[in-house]
Amino acid sequence: MDPKRELTSVDLAALVTELTRYEGAKVDKAYLYGDDLLRFKMRDFDRGRVELILEVGEVKRAHVADPERVPDAPGRPPNFAMMLRNRLSGADFAGVEQYEFDRILVFEFERGDENTKIVVELFGQGNVAVLDETGEVVRSLETVRLKSRTVAPGAQYEFPESRINPLTVDYEPFAREMEDSDTDVVRTIATQLNMGGLYAEEVCTRAGVEKTTPIEDADEDVYRALHDAIDDLRTRLRGGEFDPRVYTDEEGAVVDVTPFPLEEHEAAGLDSEAYDTFNDAVDEYFFRLELADDANETEDTGSSRPDFEAEIEKQKRIIAQQEGAIEDFEAQADEERRRAELLYANYDLVDEVISTVREARENDVSWDEIRETLAAGAEQGIPAAAAVVDVDGADGTVTIELDDTEVAVNVDTGVEKNADRLYTEAKRIEEKKEGALAAIENTREELEAVKQRREEWEADDGEADEEDTDEEPRDRNWLEMESIPIRSSEEWYERFRWFHTSDGFLVIGGRNADQNEEIVTKYLNKHDLFFHTQAHGGPVTIVKATGPSEPSEAVDFPESTKEEAAQFAVSYSSIWKDGRYAGDAYMVTPDQVSKTPESGEYIEKGSFVIRGDRTYFRDVAAEVAIGIQCEGETRVLGGPPSAIEDRVETAIRVRPGRYAQNDAAKMLYREFKERFTDQSFLRKVASPDKIQEFLPPGGSDLVEE
Numbered sequence: 001m002d003p004k005r006e007l008t009s010v011d012l013a014a015l016v017t018e019l020t021r022y023e024g025a026k027v028d029k030a031y032l033y034g035d036d037l038l039r040f041k042m043r044d045f046d047r048g049r050v051e052l053i054l055e056v057g058e059v060k061r062a063h064v065a066d067p068e069r070v071p072d073a074p075g076r077p078p079n080f081a082m083m084l085r086n087r088l089s090g091a092d093f094a095g096v097e098q099y100e101f102d103r104i105l106v107f108e109f110e111r112g113d114e115n116t117k118i119v120v121e122l123f124g125q126g127n128v129a130v131l132d133e134t135g136e137v138v139r140s141l142e143t144v145r146l147k148s149r150t151v152a153p154g155a156q157y158e159f160p161e162s163r164i165n166p167l168t169v170d171y172e173p174f175a176r177e178m179e180d181s182d183t184d185v186v187r188t189i190a191t192q193l194n195m196g197g198l199y200a201e202e203v204c205t206r207a208g209v210e211k212t213t214p215i216e217d218a219d220e221d222v223y224r225a226l227h228d229a230i231d232d233l234r235t236r237l238r239g240g241e242f243d244p245r246v247y248t249d250e251e252g253a254v255v256d257v258t259p260f261p262l263e264e265h266e267a268a269g270l271d272s273e274a275y276d277t278f279n280d281a282v283d284e285y286f287f288r289l290e291l292a293d294d295a296n297e298t299e300d301t302g303s304s305r306p307d308f309e310a311e312i313e314k315q316k317r318i319i320a321q322q323e324g325a326i327e328d329f330e331a332q333a334d335e336e337r338r339r340a341e342l343l344y345a346n347y348d349l350v351d352e353v354i355s356t357v358r359e360a361r362e363n364d365v366s367w368d369e370i371r372e373t374l375a376a377g378a379e380q381g382i383p384a385a386a387a388v389v390d391v392d393g394a395d396g397t398v399t400i401e402l403d404d405t406e407v408a409v410n411v412d413t414g415v416e417k418n419a420d421r422l423y424t425e426a427k428r429i430e431e432k433k434e435g436a437l438a439a440i441e442n443t444r445e446e447l448e449a450v451k452q453r454r455e456e457w458e459a460d461d462g463e464a465d466e467e468d469t470d471e472e473p474r475d476r477n478w479l480e481m482e483s484i485p486i487r488s489s490e491e492w493y494e495r496f497r498w499f500h501t502s503d504g505f506l507v508i509g510g511r512n513a514d515q516n517e518e519i520v521t522k523y524l525n526k527h528d529l530f531f532h533t534q535a536h537g538g539p540v541t542i543v544k545a546t547g548p549s550e551p552s553e554a555v556d557f558p559e560s561t562k563e564e565a566a567q568f569a570v571s572y573s574s575i576w577k578d579g580r581y582a583g584d585a586y587m588v589t590p591d592q593v594s595k596t597p598e599s600g601e602y603i604e605k606g607s608f609v610i611r612g613d614r615t616y617f618r619d620v621a622a623e624v625a626i627g628i629q630c631e632g633e634t635r636v637l638g639g640p641p642s643a644i645e646d647r648v649e650t651a652i653r654v655r656p657g658r659y660a661q662n663d664a665a666k667m668l669y670r671e672f673k674e675r676f677t678d679q680s681f682l683r684k685v686a687s688p689d690k691i692q693e694f695l696p697p698g699g700s701d702l703v704e705e
Contacts, residue, residue, distance in 0.1 A: 063286070507568055
């Protein structure tokens with residue numbers, strides 16, 4: 001019997017009952033592993049740490065996991081995870097519901113500034129969609145564009161077409177549904193009544209009905225027995241009357257997990273293990289299933305060859321989605337321009353509508369009266385009135401139909417300004433298109449890089465075959481590897497001081513007055529954060545909300561990012577040079593930073609005037625970590641220890657001390673040489689000069705471990 005890899009509708013109904021006990025838990029962080037597994041790290045007042053796992057790939061599951069079993073945090077979080085952190089950091093888990101009886105869960109999170117729903121589709125290809133308070137898709141793992149439904153950013157989320165819910169259906173419609181079938185009893189319950197094969201068989205067994213009974217041979221007694229069995233199932237699910245079981249085969253391998261014992265499994269001779277809660281049983285089942293899969297994969301492949309084909313298909317899928325987005329942007333921009341042109345083409349009519357409504361509002365006529373007057377005018381055949389299809393007093397707009405196209409106009413402005421607004425919107429959409437074009441080029445480069453790695457791997461593998469060696473599978477212990485491949489790229493921010501926070505945000509700081517000036521005038525955007533030390537003499541430090549070529553967007557920065565930025569500002573300031581182990585830093589928003597001094601005052605180059613209240617970070621430790629990154633990019637990294645140590649293979653902490661900057665760099669290099677087998681790699685990526693770039697100005701000491 002093959003193990004179950006997807007939770008059933010019955011399983012989800014049982015899980016929803018148990019997951020409600022975690023309502024009120026606060027979200028700390030969200031993680032995305034690969035492109036199909038989400039992890040939400042939460043804190044519950046009564047239960048402590050809560051780890052919610054959602055997986056929508058080949059395995060489809062949703063449950064709270066034992067914290068000891070969750071995967072380690074991945075490297076730099078992808079955009080999807082960053083978006084979730086921005087929306088959900090500090091939010092309360094408000095509950096979860098199953099959509100009808102489908103394999104769809106809707107998780108709700110509440111926060112003062114915005115509420116969020118996460119729709120988890122545990123059927124078909126699987127998907128996760130993040131919705132705002134209006135039900136609009138903010139982002140989804142997969143974009144879906146079908147005739148029956150659309151799941152795409154900017155669109156209203158559409159659930160799949162509803163099917164009959166066996167847990168709510170009364171006897172009469174149940175009997176009609178059965179009678180309309182042209183197959184046997186078990187298949188009708190499995191498909192027409194949405195129960196699935198296993199539970200359809202279980203219902204037949206509990207009802208004492210032969211599952212292969214043709215519908216034409218079933219009578220009212222059969223229907224009553226089946227409906228009563230389903231009703232009993234409904235009572236147990238809604239009342240939380242569970243007796244969870246994990247089923248194993250004769251070899252001890254897990255094959256199923258259920259909220260209560262199944263007669264079908266007992267008859268098949270499967271062994272079962274009881275658990276206190278169904279969630280615990282689900283967690284145990286998928287943990288053991290993953291262990292078995294890992295063991296089978298090692299046994300089957302006999303090598304650690306990466307799945308290049310899967311990665312190539314993933315990149316191709318991303319490119320297809322990006323191409324679709326570009327086409328959408330083009331269509332949207334064209335549509336906005338066409339609306340603007342329609343306003344000019346129908347200038348007199350639009351102007352008459354705007355003038356009439358504006359005059360009425362100036363005379364204190366209510367929007368309801370305006371709507372009624374326009375409707376009456378339309379009945380009388382007045383062209384301007386007949387063209388109005390909607391009046392929205394809340395937005396102060398009137399929607400006019402022009403050549404079968406509806407155009408909303410603001411009645412407080414004229415035709416020209418309304419058209420300009422539409423042209424501006426078209427331009428904004430085209431800018432998004434430019435960003436998508438840049439993104440697709442990056443993805444194409446990623447695709448080519450994967451193909452190149454595949455070719456290199458196959459070439460190496462061929463050489464190994466020719467030598468007929470019995471080498472052990474390649475491991476990922478970078479320190480002991482004889483040859484580490486070098487992968488590097490140059491980024492725009494690398495000439496400044498920089499690091500990425502543990503939450504994935506880019507932080508940059510000036511190395512001198514010229515760079516301080518440049519950072520503020522060129523790279524400080526309205527949604528970024530500005531940091532500086534209270535002491536004089538330090539880098540201008542900013543946390544970037546978005547990249548310089550991306551549209552500026554508001555971001556809810558986590559406290560951990562702010563604390564790391566403050567430590568960065570303190571560590572690379574005069575505080576370190578003075579040999580002090582701690583100092584104060586402050587944070588302000590970009591609109592508080594100015595180059596305009598008070599009357600009679602003078603500002604030095606690289607200095608700025610700060611106006612308004614400041615947020616202070618007191619007694620921040622002056623300490624950095626210097627490490628060598630091997631996964632992905634190969635390079636030296638330096639910055640706050642909490643941001644660096646999880647990203648590198650090995651790291652050394654540094655504090656203010658007695659060794660000059662160049663001497664400290666050489667000491668670090670010698671220490672790293674002791675740790676790495678591949679000395680050539682170390683010389684290329686982590687020479688003393690490259691290490692020195694990440695050391696603060698002034699004397700330093702290496703911290704003994």
